[in-house]
Amino acid sequence: MASRWRDLQQSIVSSQFWKSIFRVGIPNTNRKRVLAMLGNVVLHLHPVKTRKSGVKMRYTWCAGGVTFFLFLVLTFTGLLLMFYYRPTVEYAFVDILDLREQVPFGIMREVHRWGAHAMVISVWIHMFRVFMTGSYKPPREFNWVIGVILLVLTLLLSFTGYLLPWDQLAIWAITVGSNMASATPLLGIQGPGTSLLKIGDIQLVTSTNDARFGLLGGRFVGAGALLRFYVLHCVGIPLIAAFLMAVHFWRVRKDGGISGPV
């Protein structure tokens, strides 16, 4: 029995189809371990050999890895949610209700929301770890800067997503948040110095051309804001974040590897 099982296994592993996908086979020798890392587009994010300090959880806390994984989870669940969700004032709320009550395995929205919260926390912890180990010091300075931008993008992703359920929690959190844009000096209608910008009696900055209007696409949080936040949430910010993540990971390798003294 055992030998027949081994035969079957052998015939699968040695088939042309299998070999065309997995070139290296089981990485049970050092040479194969090197080839496994080099030959796989995902794995070759990593170098073939890592310093032991970069592998130990007690130093890295895997916080950056968890953050990236949560980003992938959020991309996947977000994509699924997009099949049911329509970003209009009319449908947004009922579609969310639908996602909860009618759609099979209706925990996608939960995974998405809790995943977003978890990602915010994990990205903070990642930053905290990088600071406490002094891993922003030369030659890693610029990667810290990219990391700060990614932190801001994470918060913006979460913030834009907060509006989409179109419930009381959403609209008022975004009203309060976006109103701060109208306090931008010189660019927001309530900002300091804005009232000084005028030609004769005509104010240059009004409620239809200030910073908040550009953000919301309207004078208040309405249909325009919902659509804008939806597009930013689903396409705009994720694309920028994905690009910067690629740069971030690349620089981790180029600037001295994962964690540990340089």
Place this chain on the structure above:
Amino acid sequence: MALIEFVKNAIDFLSAPQYLVTGALIGLVLAIHWRPIWTPKGGAVLFALLAGGIGLSYLDPNFNKVATLPDNVPIVGMIFLVGFFFWFSMTQAYANDRRIAEGRPPFEGEDSAQKVFSWPDLVYVELICLVIVMAVMIVWSIYLKAPLEEPANPTDSPNPAKAPWYFLGLQEMLVYFDPWLAGVAFPSIIIVGLMAIPYIDTNPKGNGYFTFRERRWEITIFLTGFLVLWCMLIVLGTFLRGPNWNFFGPYEFWDVNKLVPLNNINLSEIIWIKVLKRSLPNFWLIREMFGLAVVGFYVAALPLVFSKTLLRRFYEKMDPVRYFIGVSLALMMLALPIKMYLRWIFNLKYIVAIPEFAFNI
């Protein structure tokens, strides 16, 4: 029973912002120098206190009501996670400091001398992490429904209306500063300041390993900002700010009708009316000259004064550009607690109040 009530009332009283911030600032500075905490035994005691305190608090109906709101559950998680990692990083920092004092390299230095194959050592660590995270996410999602309130109604503001929880630190700043500062200027300064850290901090030590002794100042400033002025204000905004943005102790009922007298006055009113016994001048520049002088001194002159006195050591060690940017950023960070104390002690609303141009500080 009476004892429990007494303890609850004491905690309610002591968790008012003025005591909470004071306690946290002093407590942080004392704690990071108090070695017994940063050992496994100390960590176990701290964890028992924190978990026991929060666990017992769930028995209180008022605490329970707020802490079990679905969107507030992650913040309870954040308290434990940030607390744990704070303890964990400081423990490793002290362990490394001991090694360095003995003339040995830090743990990380020893480990980084060896290299291992990424397959399987690194790849499997990652895989295990991902499986655990996914399992936690699924269980969490099954047991806790995502919140969904009434459909959006633009004419009916809920009370209190809160920003998403990660911005509650900023919303807490709104109590003390105008939106252009708390919502625009300070967030921008936080972002730029974070980005500037590697270029200001020229200390070559502590690069890539946990240490406290070699980076005392950097770590103290960062922890003050991150733990007290960011994470703790989020906890404050989530659990202790109720209807009308009034303060409520953790065991206090969120009474919509709680009346808190808010009779804050501006610096110009204090000086012109109370001290000089005159009416407010009409022209804004004269009316606000004291406030403008104070702010100007704080922003422009103080870094210069410090460079000759208090922070002379830093001025001589860093080059002037790094020194002035670094000190200005630190002063901006300290502006928040300073304004908080001015509010609590003098009921000060604005240092500079020029509503003519919506310019209030």
Place this chain on the structure above:
Amino acid sequence: MSTAPETLPSSPPDVALDGVTRRSTLKWMVLAWTGFAAATGAGLTATVRFLFPNVLFEPPTRFKAGDPSSYALGVDERWKEKYGIWIVRDTNSIYALVAVCVHLGCTPNWLQAQNKFKCPCHGSGYYVSGINFEGPAPRPLERAQIEVSGEDGQIIVDKAFRYLYERGQWSDPKAFVKMA
């Protein structure tokens, strides 16, 4: 230990190769880069401008608010739900307060018992006149344009035009309607 031949000049002479000189190259470079920067700037400006629509699909800001005599002394909330406006009548005038807190844009509530507007978000309080007296609000509520229609004598309110106390605009004839 320099072995460079002495005949080599320190920099090549500015000779024309097919009429191209260093100076003319520089001129074209400046022109090209200026053109590129201008085009990029124009593109960015157009993109930013694209975010500000010319036509808004928002409810009309101008509405008829009934006969002036239908308002009793005090705060009238009948238009709050639909247009976000309180019509207030005092002893000799009627004015329209915009029901948006000037702090962060929440909708305040009218508390009859305490005779004040109170914002639930951050606790700003305003008198009936709209003047702020407590909480973080930095200035008074805004008033909307109000007039009596010449056709049917009804009140017409237009939210698009605001009158601000701190700019001394509340005495503007369109900021209130005089009542005998």
